[in-house]
Amino acid sequence: MSVGHVVLGLLSEGPRHGYELKREHDRHLPGARPLAYGQVYATLQRLQRDGFAEVAETAQDGGPERVLYAITPEGLAELARWLGEVEAPAPHLSGALLSRTVLAVIAGEAAGVTPGDYLLRQRAAHLTRMRELTARRASGSPAEALAADYAIQHLDADLRWIETAMARLTDLKEEIDA
Amino acid sequence: MIGIARMLERGRSRRERVRGRLMAAGAALATFLLCAAANLTAFEIDEHHDYYSVFTDGMMRPGTMTALVLLTAPALAFVYQVSRLAAATRQRRLAALRLAGATPGETRLLGAYETGRSALLGALAGAAVYLPVNLAAQWIFNERVSPLPVPYVPGAGSSVPAVPLPLVAAAIVLVTAGGVLSGLAAGRHVVASPLEVVRRARLTRPRALDLLLVVAGAGLVFAGFNVVEMDPIWRSGVYVIGAGACVLVFGLVLATTWVIRAAARSAGRRAGSAETLLSARMVEADPRAWARALSVVGLTVFLGSAAGWAQTFVLFDVWSVSTFRMVIYVLVDLALLGAMVTSAAALVVHQAEELLDHRRSFASLAASGVPIASLGRVLTRQALIAALPVCLVAGAAGVAALSWISFSATPTTAWAYVYPFLRAAVVTALGVAAAVLVSRAARPVLRRAAAPGELRFE
Amino acid sequence: MLEARGVHKAFGPTRALRGLTVEIGEGEIVAVTGPSGSGKSTLLHCLAGILRPETGEIRFDGRRIDSLGDAARTTVRRENFGVVFQFGQLVPELSALENVALPLMFNRHGREESMLTARSWLERLGVEDCAGLRPGELSGGQAQRVAVARALVTGPRVVFADEPTGALDSLAGERVMDELTGTARESRTTLVIVTHDNRVAAYADREIVLRDGTVASAVTA
Numbered sequence: 001m002s003v004g005h006v007v008l009g010l011l012s013e014g015p016r017h018g019y020e021l022k023r024e025h026d027r028h029l030p031g032a033r034p035l036a037y038g039q040v041y042a043t044l045q046r047l048q049r050d051g052f053a054e055v056a057e058t059a060q061d062g063g064p065e066r067v068l069y070a071i072t073p074e075g076l077a078e079l080a081r082w083l084g085e086v087e088a089p090a091p092h093l094s095g096a097l098l099s100r101t102v103l104a105v106i107a108g109e110a111a112g113v114t115p116g117d118y119l120l121r122q123r124a125a126h127l128t129r130m131r132e133l134t135a136r137r138a139s140g141s142p143a144e145a146l147a148a149d150y151a152i153q154h155l156d157a158d159l160r161w162i163e164t165a166m167a168r169l170t171d172l173k174e175e176i177d178a
Numbered sequence: 179m180i181g182i183a184r185m186l187e188r189g190r191s192r193r194e195r196v197r198g199r200l201m202a203a204g205a206a207l208a209t210f211l212l213c214a215a216a217n218l219t220a221f222e223i224d225e226h227h228d229y230y231s232v233f234t235d236g237m238m239r240p241g242t243m244t245a246l247v248l249l250t251a252p253a254l255a256f257v258y259q260v261s262r263l264a265a266a267t268r269q270r271r272l273a274a275l276r277l278a279g280a281t282p283g284e285t286r287l288l289g290a291y292e293t294g295r296s297a298l299l300g301a302l303a304g305a306a307v308y309l310p311v312n313l314a315a316q317w318i319f320n321e322r323v324s325p326l327p328v329p330y331v332p333g334a335g336s337s338v339p340a341v342p343l344p345l346v347a348a349a350i351v352l353v354t355a356g357g358v359l360s361g362l363a364a365g366r367h368v369v370a371s372p373l374e375v376v377r378r379a380r381l382t383r384p385r386a387l388d389l390l391l392v393v394a395g396a397g398l399v400f401a402g403f404n405v406v407e408m409d410p411i412w413r414s415g416v417y418v419i420g421a422g423a424c425v426l427v428f429g430l431v432l433a434t435t436w437v438i439r440a441a442a443r444s445a446g447r448r449a450g451s452a453e454t455l456l457s458a459r460m461v462e463a464d465p466r467a468w469a470r471a472l473s474v475v476g477l478t479v480f481l482g483s484a485a486g487w488a489q490t491f492v493l494f495d496v497w498s499v500s501t502f503r504m505v506i507y508v509l510v511d512l513a514l515l516g517a518m519v520t521s522a523a524a525l526v527v528h529q530a531e532e533l534l535d536h537r538r539s540f541a542s543l544a545a546s547g548v549p550i551a552s553l554g555r556v557l558t559r560q561a562l563i564a565a566l567p568v569c570l571v572a573g574a575a576g577v578a579a580l581s582w583i584s585f586s587a588t589p590t591t592a593w594a595y596v597y598p599f600l601r602a603a604v605v606t607a608l609g610v611a612a613a614v615l616v617s618r619a620a621r622p623v624l625r626r627a628a629a630p631g632e633l634r635f636e
Numbered sequence: 637m638l639e640a641r642g643v644h645k646a647f648g649p650t651r652a653l654r655g656l657t658v659e660i661g662e663g664e665i666v667a668v669t670g671p672s673g674s675g676k677s678t679l680l681h682c683l684a685g686i687l688r689p690e691t692g693e694i695r696f697d698g699r700r701i702d703s704l705g706d707a708a709r710t711t712v713r714r715e716n717f718g719v720v721f722q723f724g725q726l727v728p729e730l731s732a733l734e735n736v737a738l739p740l741m742f743n744r745h746g747r748e749e750s751m752l753t754a755r756s757w758l759e760r761l762g763v764e765d766c767a768g769l770r771p772g773e774l775s776g777g778q779a780q781r782v783a784v785a786r787a788l789v790t791g792p793r794v795v796f797a798d799e800p801t802g803a804l805d806s807l808a809g810e811r812v813m814d815e816l817t818g819t820a821r822e823s824r825t826t827l828v829i830v831t832h833d834n835r836v837a838a839y840a841d842r843e844i845v846l847r848d849g850t851v852a853s854a855v856t857a
């Protein structure tokens with residue numbers, strides 16, 4: 001997924017200023033990393049270059065120049081194409097949890113760390129985060145609830161993995177020691 | 179199939195074994211009674227005797243035989259109730275069988291096999307008990323070794339003949355077939371799918387068939403009276419009337435389904451306590467099962483209160499009092515009492531079945547602090563709510579049915595008219611009391627149903 | 637407020653609890669988690685005075701309840717505890733409203749009063765539309781919310797819940813957990829939830845992890 005497609009999607013609702021795009025991005029995707037202004041403008045420039053967006057209007061009433069951006073028919077077509085695709089499942093695991101666990105088994109003795117303890121601490125940390133998200137979900141807007149759900153389900157997947165990892169630690173240790 | 183049934187049998191739990199034994203006991207009782215009736219067919223003497231006329235008087239014997247055959251009804255009803263309970267608890271084994279590829283019909287056959295086997299064992303036991311009793315009676319009465327007042331039978335070789343063995347065999351076959359049929363019938367109420375066993379939605383409303391039974395019964399009684407006139411020697415009309423009366427009363431009692439439901443509904447509306455509310459709603463949800471379970475109790479109450487008319491004219495001196503009549507009345511009342519006890523036992527089984535359906539909800543009520551005693555009161559009140567209308571209807575019908583006798587006699591005292599009603603009231607109260615008392619017998623089952631173990635999901 | 641000390645409980649050869657010690661404070665929401673068969677349900681039943689441990693003590697408000705007789709423990713449960721189970725706890729013949737009113741009526745409250753209170757609880761849990769329906773006509777989520785109402789209607793000081801969302805999908809489960817924990821916090825009711833679902837455990841202030849009948853770790857927020 002690219003920021004460009006997200007910006008195109010927001011523009012499809014109607015022409016927007018750059019700062020409006022940032023605000024809406026942060027409102028609709030409350031769990032995601034907030035967009036920086038610089039990133040917004042860089043993205044808009046790239047979209048203009050590719051012919052997906054255009055400047056609808058430029059106003060300058062005393063303050064800085066305020067540019068209103070709009071989506072082009074090509075941009076709409078590109079958006080439709082992107083929404084029609086599916087997100088490819090990641091081909092390689094890039095789990096920090098996995099690396100830490102395996103290394104805790106390999107190097108735990110030398111470093112004075114037991115892998116079981118590590119997993120328990122990791123579990124506590126995950127659960128604490130899950131608790132925060134659960135509380136936020138109950139009090140937040142639908143968009144925040146959706147984002148919290150997304151994060152909670154992913155944490156839950158990690159937590160379930162941690163539980164099976166605990167059960168597999170002995171086997172793993174035997175394999176590594178062998 | 180039989181092989182599988184045998185295999186499953188070895189894995190039966192203690193409770194299932196107990197149920198098998200209960201079924202066998204009911205079948206044994208029924209067979210014993212049938213054997214006694216069969217024995218009477220071999221009697222040849224025709225003599226009046228103050229104490230033994232029911233056996234020695236050729237006119238009385240058909241009545242005695244009918245009574246004995248009728249007494250098998252509560253015993254067989256008991257077998258049927260137990261096999262229903264067994265069908266409900268065979269669940270898990272049956273589900274496993276379905277998963278292994280058995281058809282629904284085959285799982286029902288399995289139920290029929292299990293019930294039939296218990297019934298056969300029971301029937302054999304019943305016959306095995308009757309034969310020595312018969313031999314002992316022959317020895318005591320025919321050899322005159324006993325100081326008992328023995329009927330004097332001039333000219334006859336023996337006063338107590340041997341029971342005809344072909345008829346004993348027939349009784350065994352009959353009772354076993356009854357067991358198989360009740361196993362098949364009980365299986366109808368449970369649908370075993372591979373994943374689980376669900377109780378089939380049960381018919382709870384009065385059916386047209388009940389009314390048909392009423393009409394058919396009345397027709398039989400009517401026809402019977404005509405046959406009596408035509409056939410004075412064999413008195414076959416008596417049997418027809420007896421059978422007709424049974425069908426009639428059975429239909430009436432089943433038709434009380436709606437009376438039970440109305441009573442439960444009104445009790446539920448007015449209930450002030452949790453116990454009454456719960457019991458009224460439970461009866462209201464399944465009045466038909468209660469009507470069925472109470473049908474034999476109702477029959478007994480009917481006969482018991484009908485007998486009041488015959489007694490009143492003896493007691494109040496219209497007809498002559500004789501030892502002979504008194505003996506008959508005492509015997510009739512004893513038989514009715516026995517029937518009531520047996521049929522009340524079927525009620526316990528019905529409540530056990532109901533508890534089985536409710537074990538999760540009852541266990542969770544108990545867990546949240548509802549005392550077992552309160553849940554026990556729920557059982558008692560259910561019995562009360564259901565038995566009261568049935569017994570009232572049966573008692574009233576009994577008094578009404580034989581009231582024509584009062585037109586044929588002119589008693590000397592008004593008490594003669596009061597007595598049948600008093601007796602009907604007492605018999606009705608006895609019926610209700612029996613139902614309520616036996617509901618206490620279901621308490622051990624309740625204790626188990628409400629145990630925390632029932633909260634575990636399987 | 638509620639504590640188990642050195643509790644052992646066995647079912648025949650199965651040692652379900654092996655010298656377990658936990659302590660739960662007033663108004664706390666605690667999740668009990670752990671693998672299947674680790675003794676979670678058994679612990680819950682012991683804490684709730686439904687089962688008696690062989691050794692060790694269970695105290696409620698400083699008073700030992702494991703040594704009490706059956707009748708006395710029943711009274712303690714009726715006056716102080718409410719329970720929610722996975723499914724099947726509602727009486728099938730009673731309407732949702734009557735099911736909720738039942739505990740009050742068992743406590744000898746009048747019928748009218750009980751029904752009124754029950755209705756207000758159904759409203760509080762957002763299932764007032766189901767008041768007249770039988771449990772068989774409710775969805776799993778509605779039935780569980782009715783069960784929660786029934787557990788809370790007597791104003792218990794502790795509510796015990798065993799897999800309260802075990803038979804529900806995640807959205808229905810979330811609804812039930814929101815209501816259960818929300819009302820518990822409002823009324824400062826202590827809540828003990830047995831679950832193997834981390835998302836349910838995340839509603840709690842604290843987690844007690846069981847393994848082979850003992851506490852593996854206690855994780856606090």
Ligand SMILES: Nc1ncnc2c1ncn2[C@@H]1O[C@H](COP(=O)(O)OP(=O)(O)OP(=O)(O)O)[C@@H](O)[C@H]1O
Pocket residue numbers: 631634647650651652670671672673674675676677678679832
């Ligand atoms: N009534 C009982 N009879 C026999 N064994 C029992 C009984 N109750 C529990 N057990 C055994 O005690 C152990 C712990 O059971 P418990 O139900 O407490 O586990 P649990 O942690 O709740 O598991 P689950 O997550 O599967 O519900 C298990 O091995 C179980 O088989």
Ligand SMILES: [Mg+2]
Pocket residue numbers: 676677678798
């Ligand atoms: Mg459990």
